[in-house]
Amino acid sequence: MKVESSSYLALVRPLLKKLLDGLLERYEYASVLATDVEMKSYSVNRSGIRITENNMFGRRGFTARVYKDGGYAEYSANCLKEEDIPSVLARLNQSFKETGNRYERFPTPPAEETPLSFSKSTEFLADPRKLGDEEIVKKLVSVREEGLKADEMLVDCTTRFNYQVYHKLFLSRSRDLEQNVMFSDCSAIFIGRKEEALKDGYSASSALGGAEILERLPDCSAQALDSLRAALAAEPIQPGEYECICTPQVTGMIVHEAFGHGVEMDMFVKDRALAKNCVGTQVASELVTMKDGAATSYEDVASYFFDDEGNPASDTVIIDRGILVSGICDGVSAARLGVRPTGNGRRESVDHKVYTRMTNTFFTEGTSRPEDMIASVKEGLLLDCPTSGMEDPKNWGIQCMVSFGREIRDGRLTGRVFGPIVLTGYVPDLLKSISMISDTVGHCGSGACGKGWKEWVKVSDGGPYIKARIRLG
């Protein structure tokens, strides 16, 4: 089934068009982006049951963007009535007057748009709105109760389900685009106690789709429980450099945090990314190919048809067999850099600024079997359960954290576990040390990605198992 169009956006379209016409009379370039977002979150744990609408990624609203005298200005609101149009026009006019005399503008060519018009929708199997609150809560309760039977040491288990249906309408002089998208995710978190410390085990699944994702919740629960048991058994690690096998989840964190943020080309504009000077050079082992895009073959929570500047989604090869070939780019940065936008201009919600953002980001698969990769390690760790990561585009320093690593000796898992573990080092050193890549891949988009400490957007990341040398602490 396809996600249906928004009746609200259909209703306000004439008003948005009227606003756009008013802006186009005054400005060299103008566009209007309007959204209608429905997001609902469900969770069950020892604290109780929770059903709530969620406004993390916005609700209804619009942003008007205009270009004049070498720069852009934007105005956002969450409601547009006919009588508001003069005040929106006046506010933007006032902006250019106030800032024009006071500040020099960062040079920016106007957007160049080829004509484009479409209305597209993603598909889903089960509509969570039709499945209903009662059935969703029943499923979360039953998986939780089943999970808690597994072990008496458990303090709690949380089961969660979220879905979002969003509709976006982009209007400019040459573009009229509409998209209707639904994605969902589910997760299980087990909590156990080890003396005064609480440890947790987490597993999640996500998809471009609807409530069908709930079928994966029992598997998430089993994996989360397994992770908790490992975390509870973990011993402190001796800092040093180790031969590591990374699970697809850890690979995803390295792809996203260690390298992905560094090829967001709005950072090139600010001279904040080392990658700017490395295009065409080897940055990784020749086994590595990395991609990002809302139109990649890996459909997940960050798949869409056009970005928040009205540029079509794409499938960008970032690293081709070890060589950095391209960054990803929003429209304004692309104009400044003289390159083509890649459809990566995204806003946290309609009232936030556009930045270059990742979408679905991953290493492509290799040829090795995961079991052969483990068998090839004389002394090392199988790193699992990523917990957090932070980017460093300027200096390519790594900060990634995982809950634990399972010890490998003479090609076998010994049963010993170490954790929590911080991965550090220099990104190209890690990527160039990759010596094996598995033929199986995994990806997930259960969380959100920030730019620095804010501007959260849904992303997915992943890839194959990789073998690399990594400094751990």
Next chain:
Amino acid sequence: MDKIISLLEKAGVSAWRVTRKRTEAVELYFIKKKLDLPRYKDLDEISAEIFRDFEKDGVKYRGSTTIFLEPSLSEEEIGRKIKDAWYAASFVKNRWYDLPKKTVSETVPSGASCRELPLAKIADSLADVVLHADSDDTAFINSAELFVRRAKVRIVDSAGTDVSCIRDMIRGEFVAQCTAPEDVEQFRQFAYDDLDPQALKEKLEEGIRDVRLRARAKGAPAAGSCSIILTGENLRELLNFYSARSGSAMIYPGYSTWKIGENVQGEVTTGEKLRLSLVTALPFSTEGIPMKERPLLQDGVLRTIHGNARFAHYLGIEPTGGYEKLRLDAGTMSYEDMKRSGALEAVSFSDFQMDVMDGHFAGELRLALQTDGSGNLTALTGGSVNGNLIPLQGKLVFSKERYKDSSYEGPLAVLIPDVMIAGSD
């Protein structure tokens, strides 16, 4: 709001809370000295929490759901959303609890001295400070984002509560860059409840000073165990361990076993006893509960369990509302003495994190400073710290010098012994 309340009553919803937040904002984005983008926004956000009481097998329950009611919704759409929320609440099988007592108050004005200024003027004042913070081509402000917001919040509920307040919020971030001898950067955030150009100026100067140090930093600190110094925001992050574990949201489900009167800091050996307070940033909580300053820890002993009405009812304690700000009254050692002790000063991390569940704190070092016995300063970068607060909390020593931002008032620095460093061999 009146229309929504009348529709709630018409739908037979007997217990509800409606919150309206009207926000006006000006945002300025700069790349070096040039304006990248000015943004303006006006948001009118209304949410309603709908409570439904029901009984099953002789047990009373109170379910609730929250819905967002945009100003563009028609009366028919609002009615439908209320009906759906009422239905959903019947599956939220949470034990019955009392809602907060009725509170009525005139609108509490913003306490900021800039409350009468137009937001664009406040943003311009911040921009003046940022654009004049650097004076040479080697170390400078690479980019900055300035956010000025004024929000009026009104909370009305079915028990008769009707409170409102206005808050000014000044937030932002900047990146300081130094191009020689190494091309490096330092990221900094700031958050104030008032226009404070001097505080921002000092933050910018500190950012530029630190990025100069990072530009000449050589290598990671030596691997092994050593004493570290944490400052400012990282010290505040460490204290999250205490604010989170004393929250009813962690105590009710049994994640935290802390009890009032318990010495949660444990035996204090070489360190200082903790005296922490919960400080108000707003006059009312999100449930309309009047907020006041409360002692959290007195000499390491837990004095307050804080949180919302539901968990407070379950635990049989007074609901306090949620707190964003902490004050720590401690400090016996000068910051200079800490540095002279040979401890590694962790100036900045890529992302310093305190795991309140297991007590671990960790982060990758972007800049660390170490002073040797002769007073020579070495700047270091790379490697990571990885420690656990639980066995170390009796050994914390705080600086006499103070630090203040929108979420913390207290010692500028803390000295923590026996922290594991992953660094050079």
